[in-house]
Amino acid sequence: MLDYTFQYGQIWPYLPRLIDGAYLALEIAFLSFCGGLLIGTVNASLLSFGPKWVARPIQAFVVFFTNTPQLVQIYFLYFALPDAGVLLSSYAAVLIGMTLNAGAYLTEIQRAGFSTRRQSEMEAAIVLGFSRWQQIRYVILPHIARVLFPPLSNHYIIMTLGTSMAAIFGVEELTGQALNINSITFRSLEIFSVVAGLYIVITLLASLALGLLGSLLFRTKLRVI
Amino acid sequence: MITQLIQEMPRFFTYYNLLFLAQAVGTTIALSAIGCLFGLLFGCLISTVRLTDKAWLAPLRWIALLFTEFFRRVPFLVTLMLVFFVFQLSGANLPLFVVASLSVTLIASAFLAEIIRAGLLSIHRNQWDAATAMNFGLLQTIRYVVLPQAWKMILPPAFGFFVMFIKDTALASQIGVIELTFAGKVLNNKGFSAILVFGTILILYFAVSYPLSRFGHYLEKRLAPSRH
């Protein structure tokens, strides 16, 4: 059925390129996550504590970006904006697109997190005479951080995998490198199986690292899978 | 620029183009639906295998675990490429839609297997214990006791996955399936302005995804309200 001899040796010399691609993927994921986290925190704060009129536009932003594909959002930034005079490099388009997309999802996640509250702890703090600032610092923030950590970590892993669509725009992250190397060597099964393996390793390491961080900061139990 | 766009609209929104876009929307929904329907089937199989405890079934359990972890930790695009090249190199002349459906089914099976497993395990231990003590086998326990109770915990997230998956089918455009994103590329290449084309595509995705996601929220409220 599959008349194909596997020749992994042919792609071995290209491994450094794949590692470079992996670093770029992690960089894109990290930068857009940070940007998205910032947008999300500002939005969620405004939604929870800000004036009423600001809710509508923020919700519109969230609803729009979470109901359309990230790929098409980047297509728009890369192909449509030039018509309006804004020329973005493929890297910039991907970064901005992923940041905005992340911003929308992280707004939702953080908004849900902000609305959880530990009534009994709050009452204890008030009765013990904590000032508003102390309440925030010792009761509210630690609790919110603990609640938000798992969904944020999960989304980070999703974003790491999501960087692969940058390849479509010519960015030479891991998938992009794979497509390049494929067009040189034509060993498609070998190259993509190695790349699949690399993504698995990257996400396993990320899950492990985040799990460790979580258990250190919040004393949650460690599970990898 | 806005006047240019307005002038272009009658040329863009022709009957032929609208039909083309409608068919593309149909393909998009079909891909996600097929993936999720077969995904539910295989997901049930995989999650049941993972719940067995007989020693001789251990290799199957490992395969099920590896399958689930693989397709959840590899980007959709890479999975698509792998499946595409496997079929290209095997010489089988399968239509692109079939290749894409296969990829989509593999991915959906892995994710839905996790959702199903979580749902089955959410059923209290004592329901499982009572069935085991009365000599129910694993399949009988799942069929008569656990699944009738668990489907309410499974359907809302499974439906939510289906709605989310519609957006991921956009990647199938990369292997040439004529779904909505590919339709956008085609129309853009034909010369229509990118703002109009991709703007329309974004709105069409929204028009499909948003109502479905609202329905999904309604399902969650109706079926599994005591979640928190």
Next chain:
Amino acid sequence: MHHLVIKDLGAHYGTVQVLDTVSLDIARGEVIGLMGPSGSGKSSILRVLTGLTPLSSGSVSLNGEVIDYGNAQSIRNMRERSAIVFQQYNLFQNMTALENVTIAPVKIRNRNPKEVDAEARALLEKVGLKDQMSRYPDQLSGGQQQRVAIARALALKPEILLLDEITAALDPELVSEVLDTIRSLAREGMTMIIVSHEMGFMREVSHRIAFMAQGKIIECGPADQIFNAPREARTRDFVSKILKH
């Protein structure tokens, strides 16, 4: 020949030893009460007997035949001859009271549905639930649910009935209706192992009582002897504490 012989039974739960060389000979028609502080292993014995918790040493024989808990067929046999009633009733939430009672005989033992249905109705009437047969568990009180659980166990026509703290999760006013049902079963000669905190009841209905602590049987003897003249210091200690209530 004894009905059930438990010899040097040992069991672990993770690293904790929940049962340590437990031995008990039970005659046909005998009612054995198991009492002791929490974590003493009382419920673990029942769980090991019915194959829910694995044993790590020792043996169990029913009617002289050793049960091999590593063999699926052997476990199935044991489960066909015994029935367990749980503290949390463990009724199937998606079935009515009647369905809960009929499902195992019909679907697992492949008996005639009409026969099973008639028997189930008789059993539910016997435990006093004639008008509640088509109610779902969440429409029944705790006491009613527990009685359905007992009927469900009896529908399996067991030789041995295992009762695991069956009144512990009930509001006090609902306890007596359940105990009445057990009393009548004891009168009819059912071999039973009862784990309970209801000391008065255990004393009344058990032939012998075994006092357990930390996975071992400290003392076993006739009910009156255990309560009035316990031999071991620990037994005395426990009995005096509970009788102070």
